[in-house]
Amino acid sequence: MSGGFGLPRAISVDNVSKGFGDGAVLDRIDLEIEPGELLALLGPSGSGKTTLLRLLAGLETPDAGVVRFDGEDAAQYTVQQRRVGFVFQSYALFRHMSVFDNIAYGLTVRPRRERPSRELIADRVAELLAMMQLGGFERRHPHELSGGQRQRVALARALAIEPRVLLLDEPFGALDAKVRKDLRKWLRDIHDRTGLTTVFVTHDQDEAMDIADRVAILNHGRIEQIGRPEDVRAAPATAFVREFLE
Amino acid sequence: MSDLALTRRAAKVADEAPLAKAAAIAAALAFLSLFFLAPLAVVIAQASAKGFSAYWQALAEPDARAAIALTLTIAAVVVPLNAGFGLAAAWAIAKFQFAGKNLAVTLIDLPFSVSPVVSGLVFVLLFGAQGWFGGFLAAHHVKIIFAVPGIALATLFVTFPFVARELIALMQQQGTAEEEAALTLGAGGLKTFLSVTLPNAKWALLTGVLLCNARAMGEFGAVSVVSGHIRGATNTIPLQVEILYNEYSIAAAFALASLLALLALVTLVVKLAVEARAAR
Numbered sequence: 001m002s003g004g005f006g007l008p009r010a011i012s013v014d015n016v017s018k019g020f021g022d023g024a025v026l027d028r029i030d031l032e033i034e035p036g037e038l039l040a041l042l043g044p045s046g047s048g049k050t051t052l053l054r055l056l057a058g059l060e061t062p063d064a065g066v067v068r069f070d071g072e073d074a075a076q077y078t079v080q081q082r083r084v085g086f087v088f089q090s091y092a093l094f095r096h097m098s099v100f101d102n103i104a105y106g107l108t109v110r111p112r113r114e115r116p117s118r119e120l121i122a123d124r125v126a127e128l129l130a131m132m133q134l135g136g137f138e139r140r141h142p143h144e145l146s147g148g149q150r151q152r153v154a155l156a157r158a159l160a161i162e163p164r165v166l167l168l169d170e171p172f173g174a175l176d177a178k179v180r181k182d183l184r185k186w187l188r189d190i191h192d193r194t195g196l197t198t199v200f201v202t203h204d205q206d207e208a209m210d211i212a213d214r215v216a217i218l219n220h221g222r223i224e225q226i227g228r229p230e231d232v233r234a235a236p237a238t239a240f241v242r243e244f245l246e
Numbered sequence: 247m248s249d250l251a252l253t254r255r256a257a258k259v260a261d262e263a264p265l266a267k268a269a270a271i272a273a274a275l276a277f278l279s280l281f282f283l284a285p286l287a288v289v290i291a292q293a294s295a296k297g298f299s300a301y302w303q304a305l306a307e308p309d310a311r312a313a314i315a316l317t318l319t320i321a322a323v324v325v326p327l328n329a330g331f332g333l334a335a336a337w338a339i340a341k342f343q344f345a346g347k348n349l350a351v352t353l354i355d356l357p358f359s360v361s362p363v364v365s366g367l368v369f370v371l372l373f374g375a376q377g378w379f380g381g382f383l384a385a386h387h388v389k390i391i392f393a394v395p396g397i398a399l400a401t402l403f404v405t406f407p408f409v410a411r412e413l414i415a416l417m418q419q420q421g422t423a424e425e426e427a428a429l430t431l432g433a434g435g436l437k438t439f440l441s442v443t444l445p446n447a448k449w450a451l452l453t454g455v456l457l458c459n460a461r462a463m464g465e466f467g468a469v470s471v472v473s474g475h476i477r478g479a480t481n482t483i484p485l486q487v488e489i490l491y492n493e494y495s496i497a498a499a500f501a502l503a504s505l506l507a508l509l510a511l512v513t514l515v516v517k518l519a520v521e522a523r524a525a526r
Contacts, residue, residue: 057430058430059426059429059430079429079430080429080430080432080433080434082430083432084430085430086426086427086430088423088426088427090423092423092424092426092427093424093427094424094427094428094441094442094446095424095446096445096446105428105431105433105441106431106432106433109428109431109432109433109434109437109441110432157427157431158430158431160431161431161432
């Protein structure tokens with residue numbers, strides 16, 4: 001699985017604001033994400049963390065400010081061109097496709113010139129299935145899988161396109177507590193093996209503190225504090241952070 | 247605590263006295279037989295009152311054959327168009343945010359809330375000899391009212407909501423996450439629509455098409471206003487049934503009507519099959 005992903009990318013968010021209708025969801029956000037870093041966006045619901053993640057993916061456009069990948073303005077690239085691996089909160093697996101077709105999707109929709117051969121696609125899918133411990137599941141459909149299995153298919157599908165960054169929205173949100181704990185280590189492991197710059201959104205501070213290199217804590221569309229888990233825990237910057245971590 | 251209360255209440259509803267349950271089921275069945283099965287039986291009995299050869303003769307009669315052909319033509323024109331329009335409207339409404347969306351949803355339901363007679367009259371007022379475009383059409387020798395195009399237009403209008411409504415409900419419930427996933431994986435807009443949106447909605451689309459077809463073949467009011475009732479030319483099956491009935495050709499009227507009843511049965515059976523398939 002090594003190779004294929006290239007050098008990890010740096011993401012920078014510069015003075016980005018976003019509003020929907022009446023209120024501001026993101027209010028002048030600045031954020032530097034290091035190449036190869038595993039960053040958690042942590043905050044209560046409505047803090048704007050998912051919107052920030054969707055902005056990075058190109059699923060939303062900022063009202064003001066700039067998102068950069070390796071110093072390049074991301075606005076010039078469409079969501080398709082950004083090549084982000086995005087794992088949705090409820091996985092958003094294609095319900096009418098088999099596990100195989102779900103994972104192969106990003107390769108099969110490429111224009112003919114860039115599309116890998118049938119054999120190459122099959123090899124790639126087999127490799128990802130093995131990595132996700134999903135061997136033998138390729139003919140199943142999403143509704144025949146458990147939550148944890150769906151989650152792994154979603155991640156395999158996102159990795160199949162050899163993304164430049166990996167973005168996950170509440171990756172463990174829909175799973176029960178026991179499975180969540182097991183999958184934490186596993187996400188950290190995937191991150192370490194792929195070396196991808198990875199950003200995940202969570203409202204669970206244990207989850208964020210447990211596996212992230214750094215944690216950004218959001219509240220009302222602003223970043224209250226960003227730092228390594230132990231530093232944030234040792235020295236909360238604001239009253240909100242102190243209360244939220246309690 | 248509240249969970250327990252809920253369970254208890256649910257149990258109570260399910261544990262209704264067996265007698266009350268039986269009475270409710272009997273009432274529902276009695277209603278169904280009286281209002282749905284009895285008319286069907288009457289249609290079949292009346293149609294075959296004079297024997298099979300008379301039944302066959304009634305259907306083979308030239309005016310009846312013309313009515314059957316016209317009805318099939320109208321359905322063949324209207325159903326594909328409304329499948330396309332309904333799909334486009336549902337896609338726009340369910341997957342995108344735009345100003346005036348609520349108005350669009352209300353407008354889609356308009357043909358259901360307006361009397362079909364009024365729907366037909368609208369087209370007479372637009373395209374009839376005295377209508378807005380009447381002079382223009384007459385000058386160019388285009389006949390819409392009292393001709394096949396008028397019947398197609400009126401049917402198109404009346405049956406527009408079927409496909410759109412089936413699809414909007416389903417597409418809204420499915421949300422846009424799968425489409426967004428396709429976009430992040432590199433698929434373009436058209437590819438996303440064809441490979442994700444359409445397959446996810448295909449069973450609802452089929453159900454909508456079935457209902458649209460049944461109504462397109464069975465529509466009476468709107469078609470009656472614009473048709474002109476020219477025998478062998480602008481009479482659809484429902485209009486021909488009325489004419490025969492008014493002429494006291496009861497057996498012939500019911501023979502033709504039995505075709506529509508058969509269509510209804512086939513539609514229901516296929517719809518059930520589609521829904522069973524979709525539920526898997």
